[in-house]
Structure formats: C-alpha cells, structure tokens
Amino acid sequence: MPATGPSQAGQADAHDARPTREWRKTRPRKPGLRLLRGSDNLTAYTFLAPFLIIFVVFLAFPVFYSLYLALHRVPVDSFDIFGGLTFVGFANFAKLFADVKFWWSVLMTLYYAALIIPSGIAASLLLALLLNNRLKAVAAYRSAFFMPYVLDMLVVGIVWTLIYSPHVGVLVRILESVGITAFSEKGFLGMPAWAMPSVVVANVLKGAGFGMILYLSAIQNIPGSLYEAAEIDGATPWQQFRSITLPLVKPITFFMVIIGTIAALNAFVEVYAMTGGGPNVDVGGRALGATWVTGYYVFDTFYTQFKLGYAAAMSYVLLGLTLVVTFVNRRFLRAEEV
C-alpha cells in the first residue's frame, strides 16, 4: 500500500511549493516548468503505480509477447514457454493463411457480425421507441429490458440450448402445436442454416437493453419542436422517424456498429455455451462448423490443441481485423456526416 510514501511527498510539496504555485497562477504554464515540480510527478506516479504495474505486466506486455509467441514454435508438451523456443519467423502466419478452417472462421465471424449488428440495433431502437412515452411503469419495463445484459452469457446460452433443443425443447413444442415440425428432429442449434441465427437471437435478446438506454437518451435529447414542425408539414410518424429520429441518433448507431464488430470478433462464450462451433456442414468435401467463429477457433487452438504459437498468430490477425474494421467504420461514417 502506498500509504506513507505519497503522504510524505505530499507534505513536502505543501510546504515548499506553495510560493511556486502562487507564482504559477499569474504566469502562463510552460511544459518545461513541469520538471521543476518533481515532487508532484513523484506523487502522481506513486498513485499510478499499482494500476500501471498491472497494466504493463498483464495488458501491455502480453500484446508484444503474443507477437513473440506467434513468431516461434511452441512445443506442445512444454509449459515453460519463455525459454527454449525455436524462432520460425512467419511460419505460423504462412500456415494460417493457408488454413481453410481459419478463413472459414473469418467468414463465419463476418456472417455473425452481419446478423447481430443490424438486428441488435433494430431491437435496441424498437425498445427505446416503446419506452419513449410518458407512461406509468416505464421504469419497470426499462429495468426488465436491461437486466439480461448484466447476467452471464454462459448461463443465457445454456438456457437457450434447452429452449432450442430437439423433440422436447419448448420452442420446438410451440411450433409443433401450430403445425410446424421442421425443427423437431434436430432442434434449432442442430441445423446448419439455423444455428447461427439462433445464437444471434439469444444474444440480441440478452444485449438489447444496453443499446436501448443509449438510444433512449439520444431520442430524449431531440427537441420536440422538430416533430411539431414536421407534423404541421403533414409528415406521417414513419416519415418523422426516417427523417428526424434516425439521422439524429446516428452517433449512437455508429457506436453500436463499432462495439458490435468488436463483440463479433471476440465472440466466444455464446458459441461455447450453445453450439461448440457446430453443427458441421460439408463445404467441398470438408466438414466445417456453421458457427465456427474466429474467437472460438483461437480458444480451440489454445485450450484443446495447446498450440500456443499458432493461437497467438491467429489472435494477431484478429487484432489486425479489429483495427481495420474500426478504421474503415470511422472513415466511412465520418465521410457520410460531412
């Protein structure tokens, strides 16, 4: 605990530096003068120390160390992966770029993103519009919609697995009662065409409360006079939504696209809980998983196959993709705003 250090430094500061501080008030600050306040720097970095040490060791260093791992062959049986690694250059990356399973996972990740981002935005916006009415009990509904967002994705996935399950799952039963038996045999998660959309539905319903709050506060910031003017001009509610609400909540939409992309590139727990990357589809004679997203492939390579170097290389490509997508999003949406 930095209990004594900072307080001593602080006291010294209080005694010696007071005249300096008075003097500084009347003079423009110059960056060079900061050096004179050495004790202030010492205090600041003492307070920062616990945070910075953890940050450097467990967040900053790993990013670089991951690259080191990606450039080495890590023996499967070795646990000491700091020493005795063979440098293999870009071999892991070369292997990765020739790995059909990897490109398939990128494709599945993009598919996942293409499904979950628009449907997540639509669900959030719909809930926000419903809540944007002066009604009693709005607060209770708001809590109900937000609560699933704070709960564990693993549990949500496990519960949905039960709901989606073949023969006996409640959703299959409900559909049977209205004469739809297409899902009875394999269940939603067992059918390649339906597995990914089903994962998306579970996840959208869990997460929509977050976007809802963002959209709600953006909508409530729109001046009512805009809608009144539109109404005088004879605009229908749909036209008002299209030409007033939607453009004015665009910053939120932009944010939702960015975090949705990052979430898709990181997607793991939902797949782990519901499908384990499956069900397999036959693509040109190869069995590939219909929900085999890159995040799950990284986990599988690392945790099941224990290929650390390969997993690290894969995670680096994931980082590259994240940066590219974010950059493109930013350019694209900024350009549109002008």
Next chain:
Amino acid sequence: MSVGGRTRAGGWKRALVYAGLTAAAVVVLFPFFWMVVTAFKEPGQAFTAEIFPKNPTLENFTRVLTEFGFGRYFVNSVIVATTAALFATLFAALAGYVFAKKDFIGRDKLFGFLLASLMIPGMMYVVPQFAIINKLGWMNSYRAMIVPHLANVFGLFLMRQYMTTIPNELLEAARIDGAGEWQVFRTIMVPLSIPILATLFLLTFQFHWNNFLWQLIVVNIERLYTVPVGLALFRSQHEASYTLIMAGSCISVLPIAAIFFFAQRYFIEGMTMGALKG
C-alpha cells in the same frame, strides 16, 4: 393533424404501447422464466408440457449445492469477485485522481495510450496472459483469477471523468490545512466520489462473476472452480440432467440479478456513461 386529434388518439396509442412493451418483456425475460420453472421441476419432468411444475421441488438446488459442489463454487466466486472488485476499484480511483487533478509529465499521452488499449480484442490477451501466469507459478490459485484484470481502463476513465468535476478549491483548502496527498485523496476525493466508487465496484464485481473464459483457463482443480466454470463442466458431464443444470444456472445468475434489482441505477449509468459522454 391537430393537437386535439393526438389527445383523442392517446388512449389507443397508450394501449398499443403497453401491449408492445409487455410483449417485448415476455420475449426478453422468457429464458429466465423458463430457467426458474425448470429448476423447480422434478428430475425427469424437465420436458413435460405444463408450464408450472406440478410438484415444485427444491431437490435440484439442494443436490447441486451439496452433492455437486456448487456451494464451494459459490464461495470461490464470491471470494474472487469481491477481492478483484475491491482492488480494481481502489487502483482505478488512485489513478483516476491523479489523471483528474495532477499535472505530471506525460499525463495526456499516457491517458491516450491507456484508452487506445480498449480497442484491443480480449482474445488477444488469453494466450500471453496464460503464459505469464504459468511462468509465475500461479496456475490454480485465486490470484491467477484476480490479478491480471485489476487494471480496469474503462473504470479509470469513469473515475477520471467523475473526479474532474470535484472543485479544486476543496483540495487546495485541505492542502492549506496541511493535508498530504494521501490525506487529500482519502478525506476529500473518496467521500465525494462514493457514487462512482460504488458503480465501479458493482461493475467489476459483475465482470469477475461472469469472467468464465479466464477462470476456465487458469483453474483445473475442482476445489477452485467458480460457479460458471463448475456449471460448464457439470453440464458436459451430466448433459441430460436439465433440472440440475437449470438449478445451477439459477445459482449462477442470482447474485447479479439481486444486486441489479437493488442497485440498477448504478449499473445502467455506469455501463452507458462511457458511451454517452465519450
């Protein structure tokens, strides 16, 4: 359309909005409802047609808690989440204070650098963090689950934003009275930052309670399983015992649901603050 027309349509519109809200709530909450009712069903009755169990039973809960170790997992989760939340909040508060109130070399660059790290996908960290934990000899320990996540950059951002609004005059007054930096922090900043400290404590508690992937990776002895890890591995071994799995699921989400019920304002504001102000 006149304003009068809108008022007349009000009754209709209101009924429609209520219907929409209720339908949405049913859809959103259905999985949790189904989880709870299944957990109270007798084993073997998991897939019966009736919605509510005919003979509701607590057997599933008592069995997972005693026979299958969920009691132990629960204690582990409480230990990990509470300790981690305490230290993550403390570290973020200390760092947030100096970023908000101190002028030091490299401040703005460092802050920008820290914020930029939020862009990095979490999957990046898994392999190297595992390597570090392994090298430190921390595998299968509480600290392996806790320490790597104690530098919470988002939390630091929240802290700094909040602490910037605390008037400098208060700090100056305390310093003139002879208070050192630690005393200023402890007697001025901390008491005035209680809402944001509570928010960050709850958010980090929630994060660690749900931090399944990392806990799965660094722990492989049953004595140290947390609830999500125990639940996932229990499911893989007893795939057909759905009433037991649902009881375990209930136990897993109950604490966060209860905290959310009593402190939802902190959750909602804390989680959306970054997006709305940043």
